[in-house]
Amino acid sequence: MLVSPMMLLAEQPATAQPPDTPIPGAPGPSPLQQWIDNTVPALPSTSQDPATEQTALWNAIQSPPTDDPFFDARPENLDTLEPGGIIESRDVTGDTAARMVTPIRRSQLLKFRTTSASGTPSFGTATLITPAAAWAGPGPQPVEVVALPINSLGAHCTPGYQLSHGILDKPNTDITVFLPSIWWALSQGHAVLVPDHEGPLMAYAEPNVAAHVILDSIRATRTVNSNEFADSRYVVSGYSGGAIASYASAMLLHEYAPELADVVAGVAAGGVVTDNRDVAHRFNGNISSGILLSVALAVAREHPEMLPYMNHLAQWVASSPLKDICGDADGPLGVVGFPMDVMANVGDSLNTPIANEMFDKLNLGDRTSAVPLYIYHGALDPWIPLEDAQRTAREQCSRGVPSVFRVVPGEHLIGYATGSPGLDDWILARLRGEPAPTDC
Template sequence: MPAPPHTADGALWRGVLPSATDDPIFDAWPADLGTLAPGQIIEKRDVSATTAPRMATPISRATLLKFRSTSATGGPSFGTATLIVPATAWTGAGPRPVEVNALPINSLGSHCTPGFQMSHDLLDRPNTDLPVFLPSVWWALSKGHAVLLPDHEGPLMAYAEPNVAAHVMLDAIRAVRAYSPGEFGDSRYVAIGYSGGAIAAYATAMLLDEYAPDLSGVLIGAAAGGLVTDNANVAHRFNGNISSGILLTVALAIAREHPEMLQYMNHLAQWVATSPIRDICGDASGPLGVVGIPIDVAANTANSLDSPFAAKMFDRLDLTGRTSTVPLYIYHGLHDPWIPLDDAQRMYRQQCSRGVPAVFRVVGGEHLIGYVTGYPELGGWIDARLRGEPAPSEC
């Protein structure tokens, strides 16, 4: 367990963290984390036997990697990620490429991650969200690509915290290159994600230059669909309606990495946040909002989303002032009722204005259907990047 931040009530902060999984690779915080370099491997485990039954195409092996990473505020942390290598041979030029797929985790419990699910039996605390997004993994493997599945919420399960997500994604790439340098040291990598996973893929592109400049030329593109770029706008949209459960889940998750938020939780919020709610997966957080719970019910201050502290937090999570150092592919459902299309388009125009090669696609459907309708063209873009073709720009 990490030490409580100086700004936090230690007992409350520990109380809102996810419960232990009873698997040390996910639970144990090495005492020497601060002496390790980001991406340095701490532990590895062959998880082929539990991963293979979840795949629709034969695999050669699956490996769970644990590695040093960095918290949202710069402290030593760790990450986990699962590397899946297909049985299908890679017949393209150069070494086998890697799709870094940020599956939407959207959860508070550590057992909800791809890493835990892939390394445990099918009936060991299953996350019913995960199978919905596995076809993208199967498709990549069938083409001979290796797939890397980072647990991008980090060990504190800080859902939607972009800094943590980027650090884990980038350190996962570092770890794979260190784990098998002969096989993946010269591979091309592309980061992809949708919805909650889009936050991770987008943040990876935005923080590459400052956090992992050594991966310049290694990560050669990032694709994000159904992406949140304006947290303040989305928070106000979610507040008090059918999406409110997601907003409350995200607020708790981010407070794990930014515990100064805990001082604004009232007694009701503290009771809920330290209850079994702190371990729910994404398939449960959405239904919590059916009754339209406004966030002020959980706060000890009025108009909490419009407070100076909220403005400070929204600014801390905002990456639109940064410039991607890799080509971007952004897509969004035309009728997405949750995440504004205008926000994604605005970010796209900003990146274009800064010289980033980028493509934007408006696809059919709302938020969930947009994932399906957007994938065919996205797949072609990914394949071209991993073949080393120059990235198109429609700016």
């Protein structure tokens, strides 16, 4: 059975008002916004019922199915499973091996129970790759959890889909760019777990979903293959969009998966967004605006309370083929430089009550990491503020978390490469069981 967005919507908070309904306390539309809604017609409606209209709009902005039931089909028995419970698995060794420069022994696609942003049962997917190389360190073979920067709206863009299908089958070049981090881990004898951390709704940059998927993928890995990895050490790492996920997993581990506190030896995050409010305002209306608009659409998939603030233009764009793009396309969209207000029906949209509500829901700064942290950032990063990452490291230090912070040469993309040597040394030490260092 293919997943029905309408079925998933029934599990979301029914708090949003229908589009075009005035929102109490929200600023009125600007003259430009009024002109847009007077010029661009609303999406065609087949119902006068506001709830039905909202369901139709929510349904229209979802990623199209991949045509692979492993990713599309929502199991009917999710309520009966514990988070991390295995739903099914598939051997994908051949397709994964075609993308590797390091020999592998096995690659498995895992499907497991996880939790949506609103706390309802959902499902997640991840790829578990076992290298041909043996682990020469102490203890059982460790597992490196690599949160790749997916940064995409289309379900076919995930690492799970890419590593389980042919190289030319709906490719996502962003995944290929970051494969060296997987190759390095495999060459060290680590098993590698690659979660599809945007979840089944492709909620790009929604940290709660990302953390749940990552932590539940670890739970699933510890029970698959006759407990082969039940006693392994795990380290989670991610860069940029992947760092949103790895950082969130550290912040939410205590409350969502406390039994993993002695299993995860550390979490690394490079070029990480820790202050969504700050980054949204910096991205708004410039070369980074394509990413901001993509994130707003993706987050609305998990938070339908945002839908009433989309103007007619936003409704058409969000339901167009753009809802299926990969990360190699949403960045270039920024050349148009559209600010958020062009897609909203309320003035000063990033400073409205709904915007503040969403920033609060996405903010994890009040949490304390359950595990040691390694945070690194490009010295000249023009997109993600260096000072936000520095502040996060200081705050976690003040709360007793063993934390290392490194400023590395280069801007955002170069920082991925220049930060790798220090990151690799830190990961190896954690997986060998060495005490975590700290700059505190």
